[in-house]
Amino acid sequence: MSITVLYFASLRDAAGCSSEQWPLPESLASLYEQLRARHGFPLSASRLRVAIDGDFADWASPLRDGCEVAFIPPVSGG
Template identity: 60%
Template sequence: MSYCVLYFASLRDRAGTDAEQVDSTAVDARGLYAELRARHGFGMTEDRLRVAINGAFAPWQQPLRDGDEVVFIPPVSGG
């Protein structure tokens, strides 16, 4: 399946892009992050991140559908 992954903050710097189309066999965000972590060398472990699917926070195990927008949210620092 194909997913649109957006990157922010340190993940964006590390990936070297703000967005990419990813063809993957991963069926949920957990599997997808493991794959992208290996590809880009993200230091951040899954327990430090939240997941958003199609613009809303979602559980890691929520099944992904073809074309979903997936964002891995590092700890926030607004304010």
């Protein structure tokens, strides 16, 4: 069982890719901590928005096999 993780902006730069497959984790928080350790993400989870299958979600939302998770850092533009 696995999920697809999507990265945007600074997280994409740090990961060196825009997406990757990952084993189904027990929670979004544990997933982000595993990814943060692997890729050296500087942002804490409290600074991110998270989406599941294209819809913004709460960090307590359950995950299921095959879902798509996006971590969205704060962005600024001009």
